[in-house]
Amino acid sequence: MRKIKTASDLEKWRQDIIKKQKRDEIVVSVCGGTGCHAYGCKKVRDQFAKAIKKNGFMDKKIRLRFTGCRGFCERGPIVTIQPQGVFYQRVQEKDVDLIVSETINQGKIIDRLLYEDPNTKRKIDSEKEIPFYKAQHRLVLGKNGLIEPTKIEDYIGVGGYQSLTKALFEMKPEEIIEEIKTSGLRGRGGAGFPTGKKWEDCRKAQGNMKYLICNCDEGDPGAYMDRSLLEGNPHSVLEGMIIGAYAIGGSHGYIYVRHEYPLACKNAEIAIKQARRAGLLGKDILGSGFDFDIEIAKGGGAFVCGESTALISSIEGRVGEPRSKQIHTVTRGLWGKPTNLNNVETWANVPLIIEKGSKWFASIGTEKSKGTKIFSLVGKVKNTGLVEVPMGITLNEIIFGIGGGAKNGRQIKAVQTGGPSGGCIPASLFDLPVDFDSLTQVGSMMGSGGMIVMDEGTCMVDVAKYFVHFLEEESCGKCLPCREGLKRMGQILDGITEGRGDEETLMLLEDLSQVVGDTSLCGLGKTAPNPVLSALRYFRPEFEAHIYQKKCPAGVCTSLIQYSISEDCTGCGACAKVCPMKAIEGEKKQIHRILTELCSKCGSCKDVCKSNAVIVQ
């Protein structure tokens, strides 16, 4: 790699890279995101490398690329082959030789590896046609499939660091801030604070040492868009931060990553080293006279450390506890110096805005929420994974369009957005446009973009209980209402699900929720009652059923349900075999019986019963 000293050198380098890449006739991309890793993509890639080497491909130049996350994690490992644009899913090590001999050598498509639309049962061979991708608008995530995250050349080849040269040599810091302001970009970490305004405040803050922080302490269960970005396209985050630093006057940056994200840490570290070596970080960036450097700070994985002041404490080597925000971090943050903190996704949006202009960016989305947002769509839908959509798209479009609707023919009941401190939105409100303000209005929030779809088999009391316990665990314990209040809320919810609720319980729960929400110190506590309050708002009858009828309508709360076997039983004995408590008895071919006093209500019998004879009441 060469050290670049001017903008034109960078351009020249880019042209060289593009020229070199053009020589490759075929590009095989194996997804190397954490999800696909779990499915064994590393073996697939190695197998490809071996096969390509073995076959020699005298006449064809083949390039193997190990990309970042493609979003459709449920279907991993994912392999695409260019220029045909073939999209293979659930590829195993053993499939590789076949792909090489059939698809690469002969251009034949292997039907078995194609994606099948569960609704139409149609096999689809190109990525663009897959419903999961079709409705998406992959501005930020899009490049993940085109580059290998550990190769700076790939990023530069797709136009990377172009925005940086533009910012450094064609724009004044104030102009950049103005551009970000007019673009309407709002913080993607959850609160949706206008990014340009934050930058402006930090630029105006007194002090010659200013810090930038990239928050990659993604702690919401099920959310992983920040990880996928930092893993799959770390240079876009770096580029955003360097532009931000130039605009703000920052001199040092930190990327705060939780240690549970080893691949993100590794890729970001490699990217930083490469950028330094290339002269894109460090002293006198691209010969502009501007100095800026970035380092990685690893977090211990506490949920509360995603809160900005707790995160700052953690970088400083102290216990991650929120501090008083009376003085904003833009004036006095890390080590007491002005500090600008943005989320990974926010930083990754910056190069796009600089490249394509604020007008273009502002044309996407709604009046107050611009651009796209990445969601992690999980739960009881057919297609799960990371989806990037323009702001303002409806929940229906996401859940039924991209997600493909409910699994197993059940009814979708609600979606929980915004992570553990978000709220549950009932299916009746699925026409709601997804943006910062509408979500807040219905008692939930954008949060970092988690979206958990629930169907009729989900008990809303149980969901509320789960999230309250999660937050009770993750509360730092500093302020009284959050520490003590969540504990008691959890206790009340435990009581309801165990049939110990009475008339006063719901009142007490609501009162306590209000106290915790109104009086807690930081966002964690303030939003912690959301799952409870929104569940009470939209699903109160479910709570009442638990309290007055001592029944769990969804059949989830074990204290309130009983398993029995109906007359549909064929007497196959599968249930008795699987029962860990030996609580099922019955002769072969005879209707079986569950011994209630032994039954642990694990539900294994229901799962194995082919004739749907196990009933929950």
Next chain:
Amino acid sequence: MIKLKIDGKELTARPDQTILEVARENGIYIPTLCYHERLSLIKSCRLCLVDVEGCDMPMASCATPVVDGMVVQTRTERVERMRLEALKLLLVNHPLDCPVCDAGGECQLQNRTFEFGIKENQFPPERVDRPSREYGTPLIRQWTERCVMCLRCVHACIDIPGADVLDVVDHGFSSHIEAVRKENCISCGECLHICPVGALTENLSPIKGRRWQLDRVQTTCTFCGCGCQLELNSLADRKVVKVTTKGEAGVNQGSLCVKGRFGYDFVNHPERLQRPLVKRSGVFVEASWEEALALVATRLREVKEKYGGQGIGGISSSRATNEENYLFQKWMRACIGTNHLDNGAGLANGSSLYSMLASTGWPAMTHSMDDVAQADLILIVGADPYEDNLIFSNKMRQAIGRHDAKIILVDPRKTQWERWADLWLRPLPGTDLVWINGLIRLLIEKGGYSKEFVGSKTEGFEAMRLSLERFSREFVTKESGISSNDLEKVAGLYMAAKKRAIVFGSGVTQHLSGAETVKGLCNLALLTGETEREGGGLYPMLTQNNAQGACDMGGLPEFLPGYERVDDEKARRRFEEIWEGSIPERPGLSYTEIFEKIHEGKIKALYVFGEDPFLTLPNLERLRNGLHHLEFLVVQDLFMTHIGSYADVILPGVSFAEKEGTFTNMERRVQRVRQAISPVGEARPDWKIISDLSTAMGYPMKYQTPAEVMEEIASLVPSYAMMTYANLEKGGVQWPLENGRKKRFLAVEYRGAAEQPDERYPLWIIPRGFHYHYGIGTTTKRAKGLAKVFPDSCIEVHPEDAKRAGIGEGDKVKVISPRGEVETICRISEDLPRGVAYFATTFFPVFVNNLLTSGQDRSGLQPEYKVFIGRVERR
């Protein structure tokens, strides 16, 4: 000014105030648990929430700044309910062991519960078992289950002394406070003081009293020169059982160090002298006061008749009150007829006193202790305020917080302040004067001084400048080991600052060249007028509680009270007239000279009051031999001392807890000492003993109370004119700094060290004091609490030096100097430079003085305390 409305009241406020501050100022009550005016905002308890018009959410009043036109309601139904709910939540798992809790009666949780009238709770009480862990100090017991997690202790530990011992461990409901960095704990008890409930209690006194059974008397601490205000808690007029502080009182604002807070029980120590002792046939026997006083009066009169007043010497006590020091010197001068008197402060701090008097005209700190918090540069030379004067150290830390003050630390040893220093220099021992002179020369060369101030307010600049000729950068590097680069950096920081404070301590003063070095520091301060009101200040750290007062009161050989020279005829006449006695006109002998003259047989009787020269002067053997020449030796003290065993008569005095009086702290603040308990046994207040002796010798002193003594002082000493007890009742008063004269630059002379390490004695050994003990340890070594934490002396040795000497951590070792040897324990420390060992010692019971060189500085004042050569061997 801002106008706002709180609970319907129209109020005005400053824009930098918070709602809570304004409310409190105007008598509007808002409940709090975590808020404390001295700490950074914590915001953990959420009890202070108020409703602000236009805000959906209630606002934390402790953190919300006031805005013009703001309308605040502190008692809406909503916030009251929220406070109530929050409190109830706390009470679910707070053990209701109030009847046996030390905080019972003054517990904030108890008070809040009472206020809100909580009688029942919708949640059943829950006992939470938390593993009990060792706290940072054995002097404090932590009751984790009583903790309300207000986090005051964590913040106090970081914000005030900067020790940083505590942290929150675990999270959520399991979170609790733990001493995670025990090694940092200095047992200052800031956490204990600031805990609003009984989660931290004193773990020292076996006797506990309920709040209402204890008598609390506010008095002045008897340890270092800070002069902290504290409350002695006593039971039945007999026993001091606890020390507490009131937040608003005194320079310390509620803070204390370990000595002040936990060092009180020497007062009731069983070894206290309770009756006069008279030596008969070589054995002490108890005697009645009449007998003992008559004997002393008679024998002293005999000596005086035989040899004249000049044959008698007296050592006064810098730990005794102003009144006692005044009476002592009055008795010595006007009754006995001798100026051969000195006090312990002359030994420990004499060099700063004399040099500052010569330079600035004030034998004292040029500013108040609080002023150091206004500095934007602090130069710390040969002082460890963190160990020795913690309260002053706390104030220095405020300068960092408020003014981002730059800190330059000059010390061979890595002290706590190194943590906060921007620049740390390690000169060779005893060479401070070299770099100071080098710095002054550099600053003059660079124009880094105020020509206007130097020209109009000072004299002697040229002569001083010429005396610096040899202190080139090269010379500084060669002699003191400080590189020219570092010296440049100091000059750079110094010139960039506006208010430069200079803090120095015994590491400067207790050297042979101490007086000269202080002159050098005075010169440095005068360059930019730091001695003036608007300057940064010159802060000598005084070791004894009444070092300033003992000197102010004329406990010095050449000074009458108020620093009027005895050889100034006019002054002397004035005192003679009022005292109705004649005062010898020639200045007397200093502390060390008195013992020289005893050896020469010139002083025949000695009266030692509250001092133990056998532990403070070098060359014990010679001292002992000298005593044979004495015809009569009287010792007046709390305990049997080393010199005491040679005395003819021992008179039992009382501690600060048993008498009335005043101390003057190192910022010249005169503060009351108030009696908390009756004297132990038959011991008598020292002022009373001196008066009675004087009366018995035919010079009547008929004072009924120390207040009367102070009235006499006030009438005689202009700077003490305001110091009547009536004026001091509300709080201490500083004596003013006024003199019209020009400040003087003083030419200084540098002489190298008295001895240099050689093959036999390869180490520089520097005795140092430390946090847990004080002076020679007469009192602190007898304080159970202090001895518990730090029982022994030790020698700290650099790992390489230890390796060479074949010794290791914890080994029993001998420290040997050309004069003698003592035994101690070895500690390996990387905080020292190679070739230098630090002897952490209180002298007692290790006779470190036996190792010192017996050289003295030219003025005959200062023994070389701070460095000698030696080696360390395994025992």
